[in-house]
Amino acid sequence: MSGIDYREMAGGAFVTLLGVGFASYAAIHYTVGTVTRMGPGMVPVALGVLLAVFGLVIIFGSFSSLPQRGEIRIFVPLVILGSVLAFALTIRPLGLLPAVLACTLVSTLAERKLSVVGRFVLAAVLGASAWLVFIVALQLPIALVNWPF
Amino acid sequence: MKMLTAAMVALGLSSAAAAAQDFPSKPITLIVPYSGGGSTDLIGRQLAHELQQIWGQPVVVENRAGAGSMIGTAALSQAEPDGYTLLVNTPAVATAPAVQNDLPFDPKTDITAIGMVATSPYMAVAGAAVNATTFADFIAEAKERPMFFATAGVGTSSHFTEELLIQQAGLDADIVHFSSGGDAQVNLMGGHADVYISNTASVMPYVNNGQVKALVVLGSERYELLPDVEASAEAGVDGIDINSWVGLFGPGGMDPALVEKINSDMHAALATDSFKKVLADNFVIAGKDSADEFKAQVEKEMDLWKTLATERSIVAN
Amino acid sequence: MDLISNIALGLDTALTPVNLMYCFFGVFVGTLIGVLPGLGALAAISMLFPMTFHLEPTTALIMLAGIYYGTAYGGSTASILLNIPGTTSSAVTCLDGYPMAQQGRAGVALAMTAVASFYGGIYGIIVLSVFTPVVASWALSFGSAEYFALMLLGLVAASSVSDASVVKGLAMVALGILLATVGMDPQSGTARFTFGSLSVLDGLSISALAMGLFGVAEIVSSIGRTAARQLDPKAITLRKLMPTRDDFRRSWGPMFRSSTLGSLFGALPGTGPTVAAFVSYGVEKRISKEPERFGKGAIEGVVAPESANNAADQTAFIPTLSLGIPGSATMALMIGALMVHGIHPGPKLVTDQPELFWGLIMSFWIGNLLLVVLNLPLIGLWVRLLSVPYHLLYPAILMFICIGAYSVHYSAFDVMAVMGFGALGYAMRIFGMPAAPLLLGFVLGPLVEQHFRRAMVLARGDFSAVIERPITGVVLGITALVLIWSIWAGMRQKARMRDRKLTAGQED
Numbered sequence: 001m002s003g004i005d006y007r008e009m010a011g012g013a014f015v016t017l018l019g020v021g022f023a024s025y026a027a028i029h030y031t032v033g034t035v036t037r038m039g040p041g042m043v044p045v046a047l048g049v050l051l052a053v054f055g056l057v058i059i060f061g062s063f064s065s066l067p068q069r070g071e072i073r074i075f076v077p078l079v080i081l082g083s084v085l086a087f088a089l090t091i092r093p094l095g096l097l098p099a100v101l102a103c104t105l106v107s108t109l110a111e112r113k114l115s116v117v118g119r120f121v122l123a124a125v126l127g128a129s130a131w132l133v134f135i136v137a138l139q140l141p142i143a144l145v146n147w148p149f
Numbered sequence: 150m151k152m153l154t155a156a157m158v159a160l161g162l163s164s165a166a167a168a169a170q171d172f173p174s175k176p177i178t179l180i181v182p183y184s185g186g187g188s189t190d191l192i193g194r195q196l197a198h199e200l201q202q203i204w205g206q207p208v209v210v211e212n213r214a215g216a217g218s219m220i221g222t223a224a225l226s227q228a229e230p231d232g233y234t235l236l237v238n239t240p241a242v243a244t245a246p247a248v249q250n251d252l253p254f255d256p257k258t259d260i261t262a263i264g265m266v267a268t269s270p271y272m273a274v275a276g277a278a279v280n281a282t283t284f285a286d287f288i289a290e291a292k293e294r295p296m297f298f299a300t301a302g303v304g305t306s307s308h309f310t311e312e313l314l315i316q317q318a319g320l321d322a323d324i325v326h327f328s329s330g331g332d333a334q335v336n337l338m339g340g341h342a343d344v345y346i347s348n349t350a351s352v353m354p355y356v357n358n359g360q361v362k363a364l365v366v367l368g369s370e371r372y373e374l375l376p377d378v379e380a381s382a383e384a385g386v387d388g389i390d391i392n393s394w395v396g397l398f399g400p401g402g403m404d405p406a407l408v409e410k411i412n413s414d415m416h417a418a419l420a421t422d423s424f425k426k427v428l429a430d431n432f433v434i435a436g437k438d439s440a441d442e443f444k445a446q447v448e449k450e451m452d453l454w455k456t457l458a459t460e461r462s463i464v465a466n
Numbered sequence: 467m468d469l470i471s472n473i474a475l476g477l478d479t480a481l482t483p484v485n486l487m488y489c490f491f492g493v494f495v496g497t498l499i500g501v502l503p504g505l506g507a508l509a510a511i512s513m514l515f516p517m518t519f520h521l522e523p524t525t526a527l528i529m530l531a532g533i534y535y536g537t538a539y540g541g542s543t544a545s546i547l548l549n550i551p552g553t554t555s556s557a558v559t560c561l562d563g564y565p566m567a568q569q570g571r572a573g574v575a576l577a578m579t580a581v582a583s584f585y586g587g588i589y590g591i592i593v594l595s596v597f598t599p600v601v602a603s604w605a606l607s608f609g610s611a612e613y614f615a616l617m618l619l620g621l622v623a624a625s626s627v628s629d630a631s632v633v634k635g636l637a638m639v640a641l642g643i644l645l646a647t648v649g650m651d652p653q654s655g656t657a658r659f660t661f662g663s664l665s666v667l668d669g670l671s672i673s674a675l676a677m678g679l680f681g682v683a684e685i686v687s688s689i690g691r692t693a694a695r696q697l698d699p700k701a702i703t704l705r706k707l708m709p710t711r712d713d714f715r716r717s718w719g720p721m722f723r724s725s726t727l728g729s730l731f732g733a734l735p736g737t738g739p740t741v742a743a744f745v746s747y748g749v750e751k752r753i754s755k756e757p758e759r760f761g762k763g764a765i766e767g768v769v770a771p772e773s774a775n776n777a778a779d780q781t782a783f784i785p786t787l788s789l790g791i792p793g794s795a796t797m798a799l800m801i802g803a804l805m806v807h808g809i810h811p812g813p814k815l816v817t818d819q820p821e822l823f824w825g826l827i828m829s830f831w832i833g834n835l836l837l838v839v840l841n842l843p844l845i846g847l848w849v850r851l852l853s854v855p856y857h858l859l860y861p862a863i864l865m866f867i868c869i870g871a872y873s874v875h876y877s878a879f880d881v882m883a884v885m886g887f888g889a890l891g892y893a894m895r896i897f898g899m900p901a902a903p904l905l906l907g908f909v910l911g912p913l914v915e916q917h918f919r920r921a922m923v924l925a926r927g928d929f930s931a932v933i934e935r936p937i938t939g940v941v942l943g944i945t946a947l948v949l950i951w952s953i954w955a956g957m958r959q960k961a962r963m964r965d966r967k968l969t970a971g972q973e974d
Contacts, residue, residue, distance in 0.1 A: 007896065007897065007898075008897070008898070010897065011896070011897025011898065011899060014893065014897060015637050015641070015897075015899075018641060018644075019640075022644045022659075025659070026658070026659075030656055030658060031654070031656070035929070036922050036927040036928070036929050037922065037927050038653075038915075038918075038919050038922065039654065039656075040651040040653070040654045040656040040658055043643070043647055043911075043915045044644060044647050044658065044659075047640045047643050047644050048644060050640050051637055051640040051641060051644065054633050054634075054636060054637035054640065055637065057633045058633055058634065058637070061631075061633070072896050073686065076686055076689050076690070077686045077888075077889070077892050080682060080685055080686050080689070080864070080888070081682070081885050081888055081889055083861075083864055084682065084864065084867075084868060084881060084882075084884055084885040084888060085882070085885050087865075087868040087872075087881055088868070088878045088879075088881035088882045088884075088885065089878070091868075091872055091878055091881065092878045096869070099868070100865050100869075103861070103864060103865055103868055104861045104864075104865060107860065107861045107864050108857075108861055110689050110690075110860075111689050111690050111856075111857045111860075113855075113857040114857060114858075122858065122861060123861075126861060126862055126865050129862075130865060130869060133502075134869055134873075138509075138510065138513050139513055140509070140513060140873055141209055141211055141876070142869075142872075142873075142876070184512075184795050184798060184799075185511075185512050185515050185795075185798070185799045185802055186515070186792070186798040186799040186800070186801055186802025186803070186805070187798065187802065188805075190802065191802060191805060191806060194516070194519075198519075210516075211876065212512065213875065213876060213877075214668075214875065215664075215665075215667065215668040215875065216650065216664055216667035216668055217650075219664060219667070220664055220665070220667070220668070220875075220877075223664055248655050249657075249667075251657075251662050252664070253664060297923075297924060302652060303650070303652065303653075303654065303655030304655055323923060323926070325920060325923050325924060326652055326653055326920070327920070328652060328736070328916070331735075331790075331791045331792055331798075332735065332736065332791070334791070335605075335606065335735060335785075335789060335791045336609065336610075338606050338789070339606040339607055339608070339609060341609035341610065341924060342924070354790055354805075354810035354812065355790065355812065357810065357812075358790065358810065358812030358813055358814055359813070359814075360789070360790070360812060360813065426808075430805070430808045463655075
């Protein structure tokens with residue numbers, strides 16, 4: 001026996017919670033039915049329960065395994081997810097170019113190897129190549145810039 | 150006196166009429182709420198092409214598929230009612246709201262019916278497991294052996310027309326949902342399901358290739374383009390008086406003068422030879438209705454399918 | 467010989483300058499689209515679809531098809547170099563392709579991918595040209611009961627794709643199936659887990675799932691930690707790109723088996739290259755004498771999915787052309803391109819339009835040859851991509867992911883979904899949960915559920931009527947055997963892992 005792996009335990013708990021969440025929501029809201037006449041709730045309930053059981057097995061296993069190493073990042077994932085969000089929020093109202101600029105300017109915060117000028121240059125280069133690839137070459141029906149008025 | 154009234158009315162309408170006359174002064178988006186390659190997409194693209202010639206402005210087709218056409222229709226309902234965002238849709242605009250009860254728009258007020266592009270009757274086709282060749286024989290066979298009616302999905306027009314036929318013919322049959330009309334018909338060919346109902350454009354390619362049998366057109370009269378196929382009333386199945394169509398829509402609250410203008414331009418587009426060929430290829434005939442007639446028909450269908458959904462307990466949740 | 471005159475007719479059609487030009491144009495665009503993460507064949511073909519109004523139907527189809535199978539060649543490039551799948555069907559290729567790249571064997575992996583893709587493509591074309599009528603009627607005999615059994619077998623066979631513990635792998639398969647239930651239930655019309663949103667009524671987008679789970683999560687993990695992966699461009703010599711004789715020796719078996727599996731899954735409407743890639747990888751891992759090499763840069767793990775998805779891409783034309791049934795949204799566009807010209811594909815197509823059918827098939831040969839010629843010299847270029855500093859590369863990848871996800875439905879919600887799956891993917895990495903089984907569950911789970919429920923309706927609730935169908939019964943029997951065997955193998959592996967962990971623990 002070699003200590004408790006808390007990260008493994010947290011992973012098990014995460015899986016268990018997801019399973020319980022899916023199963024209970026489905027059990028409350030959807031018809032379960034029988035195996036031969038399944039309702040829409042049968043698969044979510046059955047797999048949710050199964051997932052929860054797997055989660056418990058993982059928690060159980062965490063008592064007898066070696067703790068894992070490897071850092072857990074907080075800042076980098078938030079910045080990267082934020083850059084995707086920035087794209088999602090700007091693409092419809094403002095158009096492709098603002099969305100690419102927003103996405104690039106946010107994402108380059110994650111690794112500060114570029115100066116502010118460098119970030120703007122990269123954003124401009126990517127914006128131009130997005131225009132070339134997607135609008136000029138592939139002719140996707142996306143507006144380059146939408147002027148909200 | 151009469152002229153004076155007319156002049157006053159004209160004066161009152163002049164600003165709106167001017168807006169309609171200037172239309173269009175910038176590119177138009179035509180939403181197709183289905184993915185590319187299907188019959189509605191092809192008719193929509195042809196319409197976009199012809200309107201572009203007439204209007205001298207680009208008409209850009211945007212495929213926004215999903216949720217039984219409701220994603221594209223919802224996008225339309227949120228657009229400005231200035232005529233620069235339009236939609237082509239099928240009777241799904243009436244059937245899907247009958248089963249989807251939490252739509253973010255009111256299908257009766259938040260979209261404007263502009264005109265019917267094309268129409269055809271619904272046609273029932275039978276697969277390899279069905280022996281009957283006439284509709285009367287089919288009814289007899291279906292009463293002896295409960296059949297499987299294949300749909301293109303819950304809440305599609307195939308689903309609703311099949312429920313209607315089952316009800317009006319007094320059959321004891323099972324509905325089986327497939328993922329698309331093609332999926333339904335391949336299961337007919339394999340003998341896994343028995344009957345499928347859809348518009349002529351969806352079934353005729355397979356009928357012509359001898360993969361499925363044309364059984365009947367729903368309605369009281371035979372269809373002028375396919376006079377050899379019986380009408381359902383001939384075998385005594387009445388009360389089905391509904392046709393399939395492709396229609397042009399705009400966002401709710403459009404100016405009537407603008408609706409009239411787009412309706413008449415649409416009819417001009419339909420009169421071109423190239424459009425006539427597309428219509429003939431799809432076994433459909435051009436729509437003739439005015440905007441008001443079309444609006445009345447769409448609203449009638451919305452009520453019909455809603456009632457049927459309750460009667461046959463189709464509505465989920 | 468009929469076949470020879472047909473081939474001659476096909477070559478006559480395919481070798482006209484116009485058709486040759488559009489074939490090249492198609493495969494060229496396809497390769498590029500495939501390389502770009504997120505952007506798939508569907509978006510590219512939708513874009514070029516209006517062009518087909520002005521082309522001859524054969525030419526139009528040759529071009530669209532070129533894009534389609536061209537993406538399968540390019541799709542693996544990003545998988546191998548960046549651990550980000552260029553297309554969904556090459557997600558499995560990440561599992562062994564990326565470790566190969568980390569070991570400095572990126573060139574070898576890319577070269578073998580081109581070989582495997584060509585092999586799979588050619589295999590698929592042969593099946594397509596010789597067995598189309600047979601396969602088409604055989605595909606018709608598949609009802610929901612048979613599909614259910616086959617998909618269940620696929621799920622069980624491929625559930626071992628990951629390298630992580632069995633429980634974690636199975637948990638992620640279950641989570642994938644659960645995520646796939648989001649949307650309108652096709653059997654009852656009930657909206658499941660949509661919380662009133664219209665955007666998810668058709669389900670979560672698979673490309674958003676793949677981009678978030680593999681792409682965004684990979685970027686988050688790689689930022690700032692990429693010094694080791696930068697390599698000296700001078701180190702890339704031709705010799706380093708050449709696969710060794712050992713690589714080839716290991717690859718023939720997997721390529722043959724995977725192409726066979728790929729041809730099977732491609733020919734069935736509704737399945738396709740992603741399923742084929744997963745199942746063939748799972749099968750190779752199961753029958754391998756050294757399954758522990760998989761996930762650590764085994765060449766078999768690269769050639770198996772790549773030959774399978776290319777074979778599936780070719781045989782997907784069987785139901786499309788001979789039944790007029792599109793197996794996927796992309797194939798619906800191919801049929802649309804013919805409908806524009808008043809041609810309705812069906813059983814009579816081969817006899818009524820021989821120049822179209824055979825011309826297309828011969829263009830597949832030419833296209834696949836062009837793709838190999840196009841892709842082999844590009845390998846050197848792609849490998850140099852790795853020498854681009856990561857802090858310049860990752861914003862570009864993110865941009866392509868966002869635009870790619872957006873371009874599928876022009877929906878900002880899909881980009882949000884990428885963000886959500888990116889967060890889930892990173893959480894899964896922290897907890898050591900594998901992403902590939904989740905994608906597997908997501909792809910196969912709904913097929914198993916929907917076909918089973920439909921089969922039960924068609925059997926009027928009689929379970930024995932379902933399993934008594936001959937094909938279903940046999941396939942379910944095999945599934946049971948595989949299941950028992952894998953539980954036994956899993957227990958054996960667990961015992962071995964415990965031994966290893968105990969020794970490692972003592973060393974600490």
